[in-house]
Amino acid sequence: MNTEIPVASGAQANTGHLDEFNTTPLAFLHRVYRECGEIGQFDLGGLRTVLLVGPQAHEAFFRAADEQLSAAQAYQMMVPVFGEGIQYGAPPEIERQQLKMQVQGLKHERMVNYAAVIEQETAQFLQDWPDEGEFDIYDAFTRLTLKTSTHCLLGSEFRRQLTAEFAELYHALEDGLAPSSISDPFQDAERFRARDRARERLETLISERVRQRRQAGVWEHDMLQVYMDSTYSDGRKLSDHEITGMVIWFMFAGHHTSSNTTAWTLLEIARNPEYEARLYAEIDALFDDSEALTLKGLRDIPLLDGFIREALRMHPPLNAITRRVMSDWHYQGYTVPAGSNVMVCPHISHKLPEYFPSPDEFNPERPVAQTPFVEIPFGGGRHKCIGNGFAILQVKAILSTLLHRYRFDLAAPADSYREIMPALILRPSDPCILSYRRRHRRTGV
Ligand code: HEM
Incomplete structure (x- = not known):
């Protein structure tokens, strides 16, 4: 079974969500999560980008082989700099x-x-x-x-x-x-x-x-x-x-x-x-x-x-940790097509109340989160x-x-x-x- 990945609202005709992402990236990513949940997609000027939220999705993202989810391909803008x-x-x-x-x-x-x-x-x-x-x-x-x-x-x-x-x-x-x-x-x-x-x-x-x-x-x-x-x-x-x-x-x-x-x-x-x-x-x-x-x-x-x-x-x-999908990537019944980007956002993860009670309260004595891949x-x-x-x-x-x-x-x-x-x-x-x-x-x- 292949489930459709939910799509964030508000895409513009030619540029998709690019303008909103460039202007207020963090608020935009939080909105995508609120609308779509654990997995949601948006369009950065023709580049399909899939936001993943939660320890299970993060683990799948971080543990994937480079041949499947490539950091190098996602960060090519660094090549002329380095x-x-x-x-x-x-x-x-x-x-x-x-x-x-x-x-x-x-x-x-x-x-x-x-x-x-x-x-x-x-x-x-x-x-x-x-x-x-x-x-x-x-x-x-x-x-x-x-x-x-x-x-x-x-x-x-x-x-x-x-x-x-x-x-x-x-x-x-x-x-x-x-x-x-x-x-x-x-x-x-x-x-x-x-x-x-x-x-x-x-x-x-x-x-x-x-x-x-x-x-x-x-x-x-x-x-x-x-x-x-x-x-x-x-x-x-x-x-x-x-x-x-x-x-x-x-x-x-x-x-x-x-x-x-x-x-x-x-x-x-x-x-x-x-x-x-x-x-x-x-x-x-x-x-x-x-x-x-x-x-x-x-x-x-x-x-x-x-x-x-x-x-x-x-x-x-x-807050925009990214990989390029090198061949169709399957996660929990969803398929992310090759050529897309997948993204993880620590700012969203760190505010999930089930892992960080009262997440907006600053508490320097907060116990360490017991679940792996949420504090990232x-x-x-x-x-x-x-x-x-x-x-x-x-x-x-x-x-x-x-x-x-x-x-x-x-x-x-x-x-x-x-x-x-x-x-x-x-x-x-x-x-x-x-x-x-x-x-x-x-x-x-
Ligand atoms: C508070 C400070 C820092 C934060 C929050 C931070 C955060 C991160 C994050 C989130 C990644 C993973 C990126 C990804 O998966 O795409 C990363 C990777 C990396 N960081 Fe840091 N970093 C910090 C300081 C530093 C410093 C001081 C250095 C160098 C001495 C450094 C060197 C690296 C390198 C080389 C990688 C890439 C590792 C790899 O690709 O295998 N970071 N960092």
């Missing part, structure tokens, strides 16, 4: 080996160094702060995590000399991810030419750094060193083009996702002051006499961990995020440094801080201002 031959632009076996190289750079012994780098950058970020003031958390954390990421990725020298130019090139690459790049990322338009020029310049900068480092014979504790030292199974080393692609891939996967999570977590800390005394006590206990933050401490901060986890539940950064901020299955440990480390290192020194309060009515998703990553609305005041630790807060 470069041909990298991740989704590489044959699956090469992609797998490149992924292993990324994992290599996120091992425990390297994390120790990253924790120190992030703490150092955060302390520098705070050095000119007066006793009290206001700041825009979205903007500030976007800039701070660009510095921490560049530092961990490319080392202290690159960070000192080149962060400003790197930031400019990176923004040009981001601009190349306009919605129109989904249908044709290679089209002839100025923003795509600017994207290609930025990638070329980045390759020149990074190749120069690689050359200097090889010539000087120095060895550094950063990701660049991992890429320089890595070899494929046939003994071949990464080319400069591939090293540049690995750097860009790391940035795109980890930068905005981590900075937005930092912003949401601090916002929720300010919104929920009833936890503040316990939270500050927990954080102060982490700092020894010399005020250095240890990796051990970063592993065990239960209430801050709870805030981060709950922030990731309420405001998951990535980092995805699941074969393409599950490999950077989650680094991301959590980064958010904790930044926030514990901040909270040890300052306390934070809302600077506008609580309901004026809204969710927006302009470029397929969920973020707080503009402006997103919090006030801060230096803490007097003797009194706890």
